Amino acid sequence: METKDLTNIANYDYSGQKVFDKAEDFLPINGTDYVELYVGNAKQAAHYYKTAFGFQELAYAGLETGLKDRSSYVLVQDKIRLVLTTSFDPESEISHHVRRHGDGVKVIALWVDDARSAFEETTKRGAKPYMEPFVTTDEHGEIVRSGIHTYGETVHIFVERKNYKGTFMPGFVEWKTEYHPIPTGLKYIDHMVGNVELGGMNKWAGFYANVMGFANLVTFDDKDISTEYTALMSKVMSNGNGRIKFPINEPAMGKKKSQIEEYIDFYRGPGCQHIAVATDDIVFTISEMRKRGVDFLYVPGSYYDTVRERVGIIEEDLDELKKWGIMVDRDEDGYLLQIFTKPVEDRPTLFFEIIQRKGAKSFGKGNFKALFESIEEEQRKRGTL
Ligand code: FE2
Numbered sequence: 001m002e003t004k005d006l007t008n009i010a011n012y013d014y015s016g017q018k019v020f021d022k023a024e025d026f027l028p029i030n031g032t033d034y035v036e037l038y039v040g041n042a043k044q045a046a047h048y049y050k051t052a053f054g055f056q057e058l059a060y061a062g063l064e065t066g067l068k069d070r071s072s073y074v075l076v077q078d079k080i081r082l083v084l085t086t087s088f089d090p091e092s093e094i095s096h097h098v099r100r101h102g103d104g105v106k107v108i109a110l111w112v113d114d115a116r117s118a119f120e121e122t123t124k125r126g127a128k129p130y131m132e133p134f135v136t137t138d139e140h141g142e143i144v145r146s147g148i149h150t151y152g153e154t155v156h157i158f159v160e161r162k163n164y165k166g167t168f169m170p171g172f173v174e175w176k177t178e179y180h181p182i183p184t185g186l187k188y189i190d191h192m193v194g195n196v197e198l199g200g201m202n203k204w205a206g207f208y209a210n211v212m213g214f215a216n217l218v219t220f221d222d223k224d225i226s227t228e229y230t231a232l233m234s235k236v237m238s239n240g241n242g243r244i245k246f247p248i249n250e251p252a253m254g255k256k257k258s259q260i261e262e263y264i265d266f267y268r269g270p271g272c273q274h275i276a277v278a279t280d281d282i283v284f285t286i287s288e289m290r291k292r293g294v295d296f297l298y299v300p301g302s303y304y305d306t307v308r309e310r311v312g313i314i315e316e317d318l319d320e321l322k323k324w325g326i327m328v329d330r331d332e333d334g335y336l337l338q339i340f341t342k343p344v345e346d347r348p349t350l351f352f353e354i355i356q357r358k359g360a361k362s363f364g365k366g367n368f369k370a371l372f373e374s375i376e377e378e379q380r381k382r383g384t385l
Pocket of ligand 1: 193269276
């Protein structure tokens with residue numbers, strides 16, 4: 001693993017272009033605005049994310065609000081907004097996306113102060129436009145949006161909401177029902193990982209560096225991330241204030257099919273592999289999510305035999321962590337607790353990571369081997385290893 005200090009400017013060649021280690025500030029981003037999934041049945045997906053993940057209802061758009069061809073449900077938990085959208089038109093872009101990819105992440109929306117400038121700055125650096133700057137208004141003010149393409153059919157939408165006071169955005173009404181499962185303690189999006197095709201990692205790391213001004217925070221090669229059978233390589237790209245972190249994975253050669261190839265086969269191309277969400281109390285979060293039916297990767301009991309030696313003193317009760325299958329890793333800044341769900345749809349594609357950081361700024365490298373062996377066990381059951 002190679003960790004870089006963001007204050008050092010060094011650069012290296014990538015396909016004739018420069019990739020900088022220091023983020024540039026032409027695209028200030030305040031955080032993730034929302035994540036939109038295109039799904040086959042948004043009404044039922046919304047029920048799942050409320051019941052199992054503890055999201056709360058926020059806003060709705062559909063036939064009742066004047067839309068003719070689709071419906072969207074907006075869910076919220078602390079700083080996380082999840083939008084679930086279904087199309088009624090079999091020929092629409094949304095239906096095409098669902099037919100090809102299954103349920104998956106279409107939009108990673110980024111909260112900016114100036115969506116026009118975000119569009120201009122990124123497209124002039126080579127981003128493929130998805131949505132020209134576009135203003136929508138209602139009695140609560142105005143929202144400006146613009147968008148660009150990223151890996152696969154995934155897009156970034158820049159959302160400027162400084163002149164808006166409403167619930168979500170124009171076109172949506174407040175969504176209220178009598179059903180309110182309690183939150184599970186999910187706070188914000190820590191990072192979102194993209195799986196790209198073999199040979200695509202440098203291209204997309206370069207895209208985030210050159211087009212969006214991100215820096216390369218960490219690089220993992222196949223020596224860091226490999227088990228007996230599979231391997232992958234990853235570059236973590238981060239914006240200037242560190243609120244947006246996008247690791248980009250590509251498969252590396254292993255004895256058997258890697259989890260990244262399995263994802264790409266089933267997603268039919270590059271896409272978002274996992275959404276990592278932060279909590280302040282992972283034992284509570286995981287115990288709730290497990291009780292509510294979320295499946296997590298199995299962590300062998302023997303994993304906990306060496307945890308004390310590996311990570312030293314931690315505040316949590318190790319028996320409790322073992323009971324819920326929560327993993328621990330330490331770096332120079334502190335430690336972190338983490339766990340992966342199994343894929344949240346039938347295709348082995350998108351999954352979630354739950355992470356609690358106690359100082360650590362890294363990604364759980366010490367757990368990669370155990371996690372990937374657990375994923376391989378699932379691949380073996382699916383006959384895709
Ligand atoms: Fe992760």
